[in-house]
Amino acid sequence: MSDLISFTDILERYLKARIPFISIRSSERSRVLEVVRNLAQKINIPTYVHTLSQGMRDLVHHRTVSEDRSIMGAVDFMSSQFTQRQNLTYVLTEVSDLEDDTPTARYFYDVAMLAAETGGSVVVVTSNPVWNPLARLGMSITLDVPNEDEMLTIIQEQISPYRGQIPINWTEQEEKEAAAILSGISQIEAENVIATLLAKGKIEKEDLVELTQVKDSVFSDISGLERIYIKDQELTVGGLEGLRKWLDHERPLLTADLRERGIRPPRGVLLVGVPGCGKSLSAKAIASSWNLPLYRLDLSTIYGQYVGQSEGRLKEALSTADHVSPCVLWIDEIEKGLAGSQGDSSGVTNRLVGQFLFWLQEARSRVFVVATANDVSKLPPELLRRGRFDELFFVDLPTPEERRDIINIYIHRGLKRSLDDRLLDELVRLSEGFAGADIESAVRDVVKEAFLKGDNSITVDLFRRSFQNVVPLSQTSPEQIQAIRTWGRERAVSASGRPITDDPNLGQMKRNMLYP
Structure with missing residues (x-):
């Protein structure tokens, strides 16, 4: 990890030392260019930046020096300038094909060798690795996305001008929590997120939840991960x-x-x-x-x-x-x-x-x-x-008290009602050895009948039959349940806070709960 302060300090030393090739690993081009611009003014070195949209221009004074927007045009321009002037620095922001032994990588190798002879520096901003012989001509440095301290500064700089103009109900504690939530995204993404909140005309403490949702939209298309939306x-x-x-x-x-x-x-x-x-x-x-x-x-x-x-x-x-x-x-x-x-x-x-x-x-x-x-x-x-x-x-398999809770959950969800205590006690007994999924299956059968024939069709016998028709895993594979419990007794903490035993209602815990 490289925070902004250490990144700036290291890059300044590289530029002062006139390292011929500097590879900056970052996905935040504008943030890198701002640092380089400030350093160019501080140590007074001629610095130029090349982009595919604007060609080559003076980084400090924004004056165009070459209108050729191609990468090879930039390489030719740098080569000619290095032979004529000393201590030049060129920053290229959109270079591809530098990872392997390619013609582009070799061209950059040659121009970096030329820069070394004239006290020049070639700086490449990229998010990819660089061909090893080229990288060994100089130094590499990484600028990561803002850490929490930097994100807190970004948030405060965005919000401060609006205090007194619109209601802002964030204290420093909420600002720190917002910084923790937004960590992992770029500066411009964070500024866009805060600007979205400010556009509402006020900032409430409840907006911290929205921050998570807005940040999630930034990563809506994620390779290897599936976003799960919960009902x-x-x-x-x-x-x-x-x-x-x-x-x-x-x-x-x-x-x-x-x-x-x-x-x-x-x-x-x-x-x-x-x-x-x-x-x-x-x-x-x-x-x-x-x-x-x-x-x-x-x-x-x-x-x-x-x-x-x-x-x-x-x-x-x-x-x-x-x-x-x-x-x-x-x-x-x-x-x-x-x-x-x-x-x-x-x-x-x-x-x-x-x-x-x-x-x-x-x-x-x-x-x-x-x-x-x-x-x-x-x-x-x-x-x-x-x-x-x-x-x-x-x-483990749910205890009688847990089975009562689970039955109530599914009854309220599917039938929108409560059961008589006597019937509930009977269903708890009938569900001995049931997993939560087994209970859900039994109640689902009752809910289906209620939907097809009306709530008046629901009887005590229907509940009994639905629970009696379920054959739980504890009956079909008792050896599997026994093996799982034996393993859990010695290696795990009980999720229910109750003993892990052959009978879920009896026995002593081998491990005490951390927070009884």
């Missing part, structure tokens, strides 16, 4: 009190400035356990309750047929997640994408696992990962080591 009726999750308490405890840390403490924001949770018990639904509920956009990383779409393609796609997807942060990144059934394959003789899967785990541990962006897994036996052991995820939760 309100999908958000209610029954039970899982242990997970809820942990999330409530961690939420303030996601947007807080933790740099002075030397710790990173919450990284995420791994939810393992019985299929159909709300793991995937929890990812949606977290994003909704935290007012964050939800993105789904589908690892099955990452794999490509060419060498290095899979790794490149995963790197791009994770980099994009960093840019759209703060957000929730949902990885469903992660074991299927990272479990490895006996037929994978190329080692692609192992490299993907290593790449993902490195990002998970080392990245400092505010991406909260919610990964789910059903088949715990296929999880890579490295994924379970402390430091990868903040916590590992086990989602």
